[in-house]
Amino acid sequence: MLLHISDTHLGKREYNLDSREEDVYNVFEQLMDEAIKERVKAVIHTGDLFDVYEPSNRSKLVAITALKRLRSAEIPFISIPGDHDTPKRKGTYTHKLLREVGLLEVLSDLKEPRVIEDGVRVNIFGSPHFPTSSKEALKDDLAHASPREGRNVLMLHQGLREYLPYDNSWQLQMMDLPQGFNYYALGHLHSRKKVIMPDGSLLAIAGSPEIMRREEIDDWRRDGKGAYLVDLSKEEPNLHKVDIEVRPQQICEVESQRLEDEVQSLIKELRNLPRKPILHIILTGTSMERAKVMKILSRLAEVTEHYRLEDRTVLAKGIRSDVRSMGANEIIIDYLRENGYNQEEISQILQLLESEEVEEQLKRFAGL
Numbered sequence: 001m002l003l004h005i006s007d008t009h010l011g012k013r014e015y016n017l018d019s020r021e022e023d024v025y026n027v028f029e030q031l032m033d034e035a036i037k038e039r040v041k042a043v044i045h046t047g048d049l050f051d052v053y054e055p056s057n058r059s060k061l062v063a064i065t066a067l068k069r070l071r072s073a074e075i076p077f078i079s080i081p082g083d084h085d086t087p088k089r090k091g092t093y094t095h096k097l098l099r100e101v102g103l104l105e106v107l108s109d110l111k112e113p114r115v116i117e118d119g120v121r122v123n124i125f126g127s128p129h130f131p132t133s134s135k136e137a138l139k140d141d142l143a144h145a146s147p148r149e150g151r152n153v154l155m156l157h158q159g160l161r162e163y164l165p166y167d168n169s170w171q172l173q174m175m176d177l178p179q180g181f182n183y184y185a186l187g188h189l190h191s192r193k194k195v196i197m198p199d200g201s202l203l204a205i206a207g208s209p210e211i212m213r214r215e216e217i218d219d220w221r222r223d224g225k226g227a228y229l230v231d232l233s234k235e236e237p238n239l240h241k242v243d244i245e246v247r248p249q250q251i252c253e254v255e256s257q258r259l260e261d262e263v264q265s266l267i268k269e270l271r272n273l274p275r276k277p278i279l280h281i282i283l284t285g286t287s288m289e290r291a292k293v294m295k296i297l298s299r300l301a302e303v304t305e306h307y308r309l310e311d312r313t314v315l316a317k318g319i320r321s322d323v324r325s326m327g328a329n330e331i332i333i334d335y336l337r338e339n340g341y342n343q344e345e346i347s348q349i350l351q352l353l354e355s356e357e358v359e360e361q362l363k364r365f366a367g368l
């Protein structure tokens, strides 16, 4: 049995909150617990171990502590770097650092597999992430990956056109995958997917084990978050979903006129959750004074870890509020809305403007 995990993004710090950084560490620790409890033969990690290629000491310490526990249980951690792990210019992979101290293994090309004995011989092949500009080179490499005696696993961190059809966001189509592997282990997309291929083999995207972005809330509600236990004892692999407990999140769309009542009932409802949630309030209807909205919302502080407001109210025609009394964000939102941007685009642009890591955000905006 293998444990397939991915996109752990250690060090990610949503809304600049300590607690959100800890949440991401917490699910990684839960995944290691699961591997040890299930006595898996290996953990396979399909990329984006860290959120940035030069992670903080705090996130490295968390990784080292968790990986040491895995090493004590004699479970190898076999990994490939994702796009977030890839150094810009002449930097060094953090994966290399951890490999140097014997805490993980990195698969660096598709010619030589890492062999695991799991009742049967399991050959694990993997490649680091290739950017879209090098997708032809990746296809060449894939053409040279040849399955061997026993079971064969292929680990990749790439965008598949079938799931990420946007320009420059995909590098492979399913038909580009080499034949003859039993299990195609993919990373990059944050939602879980499982597909049975025409030849009976299995392709699975493990997804991220926490809700890394607001857009992942629906996926989490539908499919949960976590990992896959991969049983390769039969020719056709068997997958068991392992669910990890994440901090709950909720989106609440409310009309400004009903805001007070809605906040009242939210307070009652959210009090019963096992952990304090992140709450996203989408305010619709007619515009309401910002200070008043924030005052009403402030009552949510005791029942949430964090609440945030997306203001989608419309200003009544002709009574546009004085620009001087608006915050910078409100002016930008107004401007973008008038120019036909939708809410999703507006929130991504705002995120981009607020972030210090503009380059990272640009990639995310492009769906990478």
Ligand SMILES: [Mn+2]
Residues within 6 Å of the ligand: 047, 048, 082, 083, 084, 157, 187, 188, 189, 368
């Ligand atoms: Mn990625």
